[in-house]
Amino acid sequence: MRELDGFWAVVPAGGAGTRLWPLSRSGSPKFLHDLTGSGSTLIQETHDRLAPLVGPRFLVVTGRAHEAAVREQLPSLGADDLVAEPSARDSMAAIGLAAAILERRAERTGEDLVMGSFAADHVIADVEAFARTVQEAVAAAREDHLVTIGIEPTFPSSAFGYIHQGDPLPGHDRACAVAEFVEKPSAEVAEEYLAAGGYRWNAGMFVARPTVLLGLLEEQDPGFAATLRAIAAEPGRLAELWEQCPKIAIDHAVAEPAAAAGRVATVPGDFGWDDIGDFDSLAGLLERRPGAKLATGPRDLTVLGDGDAVVALEASGVVVPASGRVVAVVGLDDVVVVDTPDALLVTTRARAQDVKAVVAALKERGRTDLT
């Protein structure tokens, strides 16, 4: 895979990942962790997957609290390659500020820049297929579309929004128009989508010329676009102007209205994608990696970390031994055991979504040291 001329990777690195507590904390969110046992953290994997396409053209947007950790994990980042948000203001502000910075750069250098925004905490199995998809998205973006990558659904998930695919884009291999974005459906509706075909998961991956993205925002909220451009023009005013940015997701702010206006294209992505939303998702991901399995009698248990730290008898599920202690699990199916130095979680894959209630309970008790 060769570099794509003028293509920039924008990596918004935010989100506490409370459903992955106690591994993921507000002070140490999931993108800073190696959740796949690959030896790299999620943001490092994101970087390494994009580097062949963008070379050194990275822009990471993360919270001030995480700047030092991100720079440590991505030592190749230059001083200007990271924007530290004074506070979390959702994805439109983060990605829009990156667009404004790159728009100024394009004006200054005369380059034809295209940016692609890719979350720092997604997992992609087939990196080459990902690269081919991005290449197609960049080509469509050069025709002034806002291009989103539509993930081929592998099951009728009710945890993701869907992209309803429209007509093919003339002159492109797989790109199509987007008929509409639809909110997270019920499980039944999701099944209808899969049966009907032409629906894909919205993974929040957007590829566009910076000016196109900001132009679409300007149509919806001129003040917001002006604020982002003002920050890009005078970075010293970031702290002052940032709080004026609305807290809104890029999907609502730009993608949905632009789709209604026929301005959004989509390229299908079939490269083994996962956002590791909870420990059930993590367990499923690890199960597909044979090296992570531990035989425990009739069943297999998946271990993220040092398998020697786990003694398991007739157990299945996932164990994360992250405290240096021995973890023994006997006679439990689809269990989730996450052992960290200051907090332990024991639940089941089926209850993985309820972990956020533990975080809420701890906050209520004033134990923000653990959240």
Next chain:
Amino acid sequence: MRELDGFWAVVPAGGAGTRLWPLSRSGSPKFLHDLTGSGSTLIQETHDRLAPLVGPRFLVVTGRAHEAAVREQLPSLGADDLVAEPSARDSMAAIGLAAAILERRAERTGEDLVMGSFAADHVIADVEAFARTVQEAVAAAREDHLVTIGIEPTFPSSAFGYIHQGDPLPGHDRACAVAEFVEKPSAEVAEEYLAAGGYRWNAGMFVARPTVLLGLLEEQDPGFAATLRAIAAEPGRLAELWEQCPKIAIDHAVAEPAAAAGRVATVPGDFGWDDIGDFDSLAGLLERRPGAKLATGPRDLTVLGDGDAVVALEASGVVVPASGRVVAVVGLDDVVVVDTPDALLVTTRARAQDVKAVVAALKERGRTDLT
């Protein structure tokens, strides 16, 4: 309850309690732990329950490795009130040596001594009922019976041996002859015993004149009795002679043959007894103590330790937070979570007996630091 003249408590304190790992370890066996949340360890509770009956007349027999801990937990023990075994040689050697020491004392002082042997790690709910039972047992022992306390069964357990009760002992309130001791039965046979009546659990509580106990041993194994008497006569030879003692339980060495010869009596014990054999038993015990319960939604979870360290949502079973960390449990029934500074156990009440397999697996891995 008043002191019973010449009555000595012998407390064999041994047994690693591997099914209570990781709380109980070979270096820190269960009798040294507070397993009921009472604020006292099991050996302290044993001492406090017997003190009103025996005053200062205690003899603890424990392993050398535990002498310091036992003396720390029972500061009232005098220098001669503890015998430190050079190695574990089962209950006949431990209780028999105590008998030989007390036999010499009786010869020297001319007192009419009776000894009662009570394990250091049993839990008894109704201390007054226990005292009344012991008093009856001592009275029967003064007629040269070997007297065993027969625990009223509360369910058809296959984990205990049974005492089959014979005819009433003339002149006594509740004491009967023992027809026979029967080995741990199958669950079906245990149900037949309960239906038939006249069967009680053998909790290994024996009350006898020291000379009677040693005389019964002498009939079965004269050399063994002679060795024990030789050690009592010359305590300096303990290390040398101890290894000659057979490793055998008092039940097999003395109680079973003596019962066959019509020499054993039993007094019924109905005082809420538990030997906390595993975490299922511990959970059941704690459930009957309202203070240990934590509401978790539709179900209650039992906590041994600091309830504030536990966050539980729709969970039942028992949690032991013994590491200072927060333990969160979500959506598991009858779970067992035991969290110690260097080892964590997650299992279910139904699999509580299998915890010993974890200890075996750790030994196989050379992790004797954890067993």
